Amino acid sequence: MLTCRICGASVREFVDFGRQPLSDAFRKPDDTSEEYFFRLAVGACESCAMVQLVEEVPRDRMFHADYPYHSSGSALMREHFRRTAQEFLETELTGSDPFIVEIGCNDGVMLSAVHEAGVRHLGVEPSAGVGEVARGRGVEVLTEFFEDSTARAVRDEHGPADVIFSANTICHIPYLESIFLGVDALLKPGGVFVFEDPYWGDIVERRSFDQIYDEHFYFFTATSVRAAARSYGFDLVDVRRLGVHGGEVRYSIARPEARTPTAAVAELLAEEEARGLVTRETLDGFAAGVAGIRDDLVALLRDLKAQGRSVVAYGATAKSATVTNYCGIGPDLAAKICDSTPAKQGRLAPGSRIPVVPSEEFAEPYPDHALLFAWNHAEEIIAKEPAFRDNGGRWILYVPEVHVVE
Ligand code: JHZ
Ligand code: SAH
Ligand code: ZN
Numbered sequence: 001m002l003t004c005r006i007c008g009a010s011v012r013e014f015v016d017f018g019r020q021p022l023s024d025a026f027r028k029p030d031d032t033s034e035e036y037f038f039r040l041a042v043g044a045c046e047s048c049a050m051v052q053l054v055e056e057v058p059r060d061r062m063f064h065a066d067y068p069y070h071s072s073g074s075a076l077m078r079e080h081f082r083r084t085a086q087e088f089l090e091t092e093l094t095g096s097d098p099f100i101v102e103i104g105c106n107d108g109v110m111l112s113a114v115h116e117a118g119v120r121h122l123g124v125e126p127s128a129g130v131g132e133v134a135r136g137r138g139v140e141v142l143t144e145f146f147e148d149s150t151a152r153a154v155r156d157e158h159g160p161a162d163v164i165f166s167a168n169t170i171c172h173i174p175y176l177e178s179i180f181l182g183v184d185a186l187l188k189p190g191g192v193f194v195f196e197d198p199y200w201g202d203i204v205e206r207r208s209f210d211q212i213y214d215e216h217f218y219f220f221t222a223t224s225v226r227a228a229a230r231s232y233g234f235d236l237v238d239v240r241r242l243g244v245h246g247g248e249v250r251y252s253i254a255r256p257e258a259r260t261p262t263a264a265v266a267e268l269l270a271e272e273e274a275r276g277l278v279t280r281e282t283l284d285g286f287a288a289g290v291a292g293i294r295d296d297l298v299a300l301l302r303d304l305k306a307q308g309r310s311v312v313a314y315g316a317t318a319k320s321a322t323v324t325n326y327c328g329i330g331p332d333l334a335a336k337i338c339d340s341t342p343a344k345q346g347r348l349a350p351g352s353r354i355p356v357v358p359s360e361e362f363a364e365p366y367p368d369h370a371l372l373f374a375w376n377h378a379e380e381i382i383a384k385e386p387a388f389r390d391n392g393g394r395w396i397l398y399v400p401e402v403h404v405v406e
Contacts, residue, residue, distance in 0.1 A: 002043055002054050005174050005217075006228050009047030013054055014283035015209070015290060016041040017326045022061060023213040023318035024068055026347035026356060035351065036061060040322065042212055042219070044278045048227040051200050051219035051278065053212075056174050059126075059145060062215055063172075067127035068343035069318065071109040074377050078109060080244050081167070085113035092163045092192060093119055101154060101161045101186065103146040103179075103195075104169030108134030115139050122158060124150060129343070147175065151182025160188040168245065171197035171218045180232035183253075193234070193253040200224075201277055202247025207400045209290040209326075210319035210373075211246065221277055222249065222268040229253050238262045246376040246399075294327045296402040301333040301371075310367040311396075313337040314381060315374025316344045316356045323373065323398070324352035331355065334371055338362040363387065369404070371396045 002011040020040040027035070041054045072078055093100060098119060105111050105123025107130045114121045115138040123139055124146040125131040131141040144150045154161075164183055173179055183193045198211045200219040211219070218224075226236040237259040238252035249268075252259075276282050304311055313320065316339035323329065331354050339345060340359045347356050362370070366388050372395050374381060382395060382405075389395075395405040 004045035004048060004050060005052055006050050006176060006224075007045060007048040007231065009045055011043035011045050011052065011054065012280075012283075013041050013043040014280075015212075015287040017209075017212065017322055020213065020325050021321060021350035022057065023215060023321035023350060024062065025350045026068055026316065026344045027350065027353075028347055029355075037351075038214065040212065040214070044283060045224075048224055048231075049221065049278045050224040050228065051221070052174075053214075053217050056217065057214045059173075063127045063145070065128040066343075067130055068341060069106070070130060070133065070341055070343065071106040072133075073341055074380060076377060076380050077244065080242075081110035082113050084165075084167075085110050085117075088163055088165070089114065089117050089119065095162065098162045099158060099160070100163040100165060103164065103166035104172070105134055105139065105141065106130045108137040108139040108141075110165070110167065111139040112137040120158070122154060124154070146173075146182060147178040148181040148185065151186040155186045160191070161186050162188055162191050164191070164193045166195040168197060168248075170195040171220060172215045174217045176218075176228055177232065180229070180234065184233065189255065190258045191254070192237070192259070194250060195253075196242055196248050196250035198245055199241065199247050199249040201249075201272065201275065204275075204277060204282060204286055205400070206246060207286065207289045207293060208246050208319075209286075209293065210317075210322045210399070213318055213322045215318060220249065220251070221272050222251070222265065223272050223277075225251050225253075226265070226269070235259075235261065236265055239264050239268045241268075244376070293398055293402060297323075297398050298327050298329070298333075300396065300402055300404075301329065304369055305333060309369060310335065311369045311371060312362070312367045313354065313371040313373050314359075314362065314385075315339060315372060315377065316341065316349055317373045320373035321350050321352075324349065324354065329354075335367075336361070337373065338370075366391045366393050368392070369394050369396050371398075375399060 017040040019037045102123045123141045126145045235256040237254045240250045242248040313334040316337045338359045344356045
């Protein structure tokens with residue numbers, strides 16, 4: 001029996017993507033080592049409603065010195081985190097000598113603005129390469145995984161925090177109990193723990209199955225986050241839906257005696273109940289929708305190939321590992337993946353072994369079609385590549401359904 005990582009009750013598996021590689025393990029072409037695979041499948045807890053992977057990948061296989069994702073690679077995300085920092089500076093960090101800790105600060109996309117404001121901060125970031133980039137921007141970084149013991153060490157050295165923030169990281173951490181124990185040790189009595197991650201409600205609505213990969217262990221809802229927070233002595237005191245990364249929610253967690261939940265919490269809980277986000281019908285419907293997208297996408301790519309049309313992909317996203325490996329898309333169906341990240345260029349995408357090339361090679365020559373793996377940055381990327389369309393090129397998207405952008 002599968003059991004819930006949060007509450008120990010039984011988990012019902014509802015979708016299986018089969019053997020999958022590590023989504024951010026871009027390989028050097030001369031690497032002959034055996035590639036790591038695991039079974040990527042998702043279930044939902046029948047008690048606390050937490051949606052979770054059924055198999056866990058050891059954390060240091062995913063997050064290490066060579067971790068290639070750099071958060072500052074998108075103008076949209078730079079702006080999003082600049083605003084986030086600004087908001088904290090104006091609301092939570094106004095007392096005397098305030099202190100903010102970020103779990104998973106990556107290249108300092110958020111904390112660099114806090115540093116520039118001269119406010120005390122610390123990023124806890126286990127991936128040394130991206131952490132070094134953050135240090136280059138003046139950000140204080142501790143190269144460790146955040147957990148209970150790290151949190152206590154931070155408190156001993158720096159004192160308690162007014163804010164603990166985390167974006168696109170808490171859903172990557174299976175051991176949430178240790179995280180909450182750490183938050184309890186590090187957070188001031190009236191402080192707030194704020195995190196934002198992909199929202200299960202948006203994944204269901206957009207059928208964005210490619211949000212499911214090794215690093216994304218949990219798929220949160222307000223219902224499941226509140227249950228988890230309460231079981232660790234905290235409460236969910238605010239929620240805000242965000243448009244980034246295909247739809248996320250920012251959750252604010254605090255001690256029950258310190259803050260009163262906003263109306264937004266009750267509203268989102270009620271909406272989730274009405275939508276039935278983890279009912280059998282919804283989950284099985286999601287799995288069926290995903291299989292349909294796979295069939296349609298493979299049919300389209302095979303058809304284009306038969307017609308002699310050229311297809312390349314754009315955006316060597318972590319998400320794309322699920323798409324290529326689940327659909328069986330290799331270099332025969334998408335010749336290369338164009339990407340602006342130096343750490344991914346010149347490498348082969350995990351599993352599929354599709355070569356990743358610099359974005360400049362998109363034009364050498366422009367293909368007939370481009371499969372947009374970074375669909376969450378569609379606006380930014382399509383605006384950046386006007387000549388592709390002017391040359392008759394067409395973008396292909398696959399959520400919520402396979403379609404060619406006319
Ligand atoms: P993007 C990663 O997911 C992994 P990914 C992680 N698990 C997570 O949760 C999110 O980030 C936060 C490139 N690009 O943001 C850069 C261009 O080439 O969708 C990136 O490689 N040109 C931590 O990898 C990729 O696309 C551009 O103009 O799915 C985008 O990756 C832009 C804007 C991006 O995250
Ligand atoms: N906050 C950034 C980075 C997201 S990438 C953004 O939203 O764009 C996820 C980051 O979390 C990676 O840099 C990874 O190294 C880090 N990470 C993974 N597990 C962690 C843990 N237990 N504690 C702290 N950081 C962690
Ligand atoms: Zn549970």
